[in-house]
Amino acid sequence: MAKEDYEVVMGLEIHAELSTKTKIFCSCPTDFGGEPNTHCCPVCMAMPGTLPVLNEKVVEYAVKAGIAMNCDIAENSKNDRKNYFYPDLPKSYQISQFDMPLCKNGYIEIETKDGKKKIGITRIHFEEDAGKLNHDEYGGGSFVDLNRAGVPLIEIVSEPDIRGAEEADIYLKKVKSILEYIEVSDCKMQEGSLRADVNVSVRKKGDNKLGTRTEMKNMNSFRAIQNAVAYEVKRQIDILESGGKVEQETLRWDELQGETISMRDKEDAQDYRYFPEPDLALIHISKEYVEEIKRNMPELPESRKNRYISYYNLPEYDANILTSTKYFSNLFEGALEVCNNPKAVSNWIMSDIIGILNEKEINADKIPFTAKDLGELICLIDKGTISTSIAKKVLLEMFDTSEKPNKIIEKNGWVQISDEGAIIEVVNKILAANPQSISDYKAGKDRALGFLIGQAMKETKGKANPGMLNKMFLEELNKQ
Template sequence: MKDYEVIIGLEVHAELSTNTKIYCNCTTEFGADPNTHCCPICTGMPGTLPVLNKKVVEYAVKMGLATNCKIANFSKQDRKNYYYPDLPKAYQISQYDLPLCENGHIDIEVDGKKKTIGITRIHIEEDAGKLIHDAYTGDTLVDMNRCSVPLIEIVSEPDMRSAKEAVEYMQALKSILEYLDICDCKMQEGSLRCDVNLSVRPVGQKEFGTRTETKNLNSFKAIQNSIEFEIKRQIEVLENGGTIYQETRRFDDAKGEGYAMRTKEEANDYRYFPEPDLAPIVLSDEYINSIKESLPELPNVKKERYLKEYNLSLYDANILTMSIKTANYFENVVKKCNNPKMVANWIMGDFARLLNENDISIDESKISEENLANLIDLIDKGTISSKIAKTVFEEMFNTGKEAKQIVEEKGLVQISDEGAIKEIVEKVVENNPQSIIDYKAGRDRALGFLVGQVMKESKGKANPGLVNKLLLEILNK
């Protein structure tokens, strides 16, 4: 088998978190009863006139600037014509030749290596409605609540070479969208989704192979799996002397399989033309600069700062800055207890695990920033051992109680009284003569066993440092 190179480009759709739709004043809220967020404009009634939502332009420009794009001083909207029941006007208002943002790039990191991914363009457009297939009647039902919810489409250059790079790129875009607070990024609700363009070519070949487009992937797992599936499929076809057809595909994540769509209108003849109902968008340099100045600290900059200011590892900084919620939480806890490394360990360790198990985000947890800071203070001062802290933490997570209160209620204060510990140590040594012999014979495991016995006897409350010290004193006598 030949070696193949994989070429991937992503088209990412992000629903903007504006209050209203892109051309009317209906709400964009998710999850309402079907067809209750609609009006004559977003349902495409004849004679209605769309007016562009100012916020949509602002949000798109923000994303453009955050991804190093050139922002167009002159931009317009166009009609993309196609027939499908989820599109009541039979055209989607989008942007064709004059998008708001062009020629950007972002950096991603894969296996510790930095790579720059080009961004061809970012344009604004309207979302389509939702089709529900009624198994009972066999009909298709149309819910137009999502019609005209504003979207930006972010089109990348074909710069990615593996599923991993594509996932990293998607993750980086998601982080930026969250930092800018312009998209809620709930992938399971479809507010962030992507189409994957993929082709393969034998290593050394100059021309690109024929590409396929897998549509509407709405989880990182689906992106990863669909790419791996499609790479394998294309290589197999070529190895067997077959031909790759340019086609639109779907990926069934449950089955782990992709398949070509059956629609005939594959010719993709959208007959774009300028939207006569909407005025051109003219943006002054002053306007663009004022948006630029309003941008928050972005993930990459924050990451660099964490390395320098908090002296964290690259791994820690990466994870903590991935989500703005986590980053904000982290910074606020550090402000209160000034032990960045320990705060990072808690947030990335037990906290992350419990959040994951309960399927909530950090800002929804019962542990306030102040509370976590107080817990860390208790450990720092030696009031509780880090082992006990784990128990306290779980209790805090479940009840929202103060660390101190839990420690007092359960009598978990660490025993740091040498006399008290010595008593236990002596008792343990007396009860385990064989371990003493083993230790003297050079078996280090015996020491660990004895430490464990002391901790058990003290119900985990003995200060481990002291236990070690006192045990060694007795053993080495």
């Protein structure tokens, strides 16, 4: 059988670090970086006799995530111990949630190439992160830094509803965008604050039974997930095609080698011996509490998108891109407050800003100017102070210097020339220098006009008002 006869079935477990100020069970700061073991205390270092106390924001953020992903919020919930030995886990157990997670039975909607699709969310629970091991920096051995130990996480477990790497990518981006909108996580993949365990299996198309799955842990880039899934799918199909059986196992994706590597043999099948955490009290979530959080929820991307389509008349494609992250969406809405020209603001974000971000390889959260600056820039075009081509130069400078558009224009002397006398002078100069274009125009070649305007723009370093140039060239040409 060929590859096309197989269907890929995937489920994702996404870990997102919550953006609380303090750790989940102690008052240590959660800031990323910092000298090793400086964001620690006896609680997160698991000194004997210490006791955890749950951070109220962790509950609030997890409930927020649950509501945003259409989950049932449990009235009663508790913590459990997940037991395993690893030196980055000082207590030798992780406080997590087992059989009574805070949120269950949700879903989110994603846009696939075949239209809208619901991906089920099995559960969302909260837990503590582990520390970090450093290797070989100072000679032999490993070195334990517990700054990250005890940073709160939520784990978002999807149903096996995802069909292939492309859908996984869309799903992960959607989850990231939701978590950013509701401001419960920074979702910085490069800092490890968003990472995913990816479950993959294949089955023959039409089969209802799931194939044996393998799990790839701690994937922290979109590209790695794409590559790893592609590799793993091919590996599993090859095994099945040659009459073999896929073993259920945990794999590690080796980005350099481009292959998956088995992490544990199955003899050692995971047995976490979960039991209720005796050091923590139960969690009771009242209906009023849930309602209160619902009332204060920021507007979600789906709702913003619909508003952009119906209220601002933007095409769905544009609305999708503008709402793909809160940074674009906030930029759009903030610019509109200054400059009420939704289509223009949208176009500037969609083409110029996204283009520059891609070229400079920076993320949307690192845009160095404010939404108000962008609005003012677009207003200056609308008012005729600068031309579009000058505005593009101003935007580039805004990226480089974070300066206000007005200041950049003033500094460079970029104000548009709209003075009739000045423009007619340029028009006549260009016409005199290009007799061939005049005869071309007379002979019906409209392209000649575009060439002349282009020359005039060049002559004025892009500062001439293009509308006026057009009008005056036509007038002068028709006189000749």
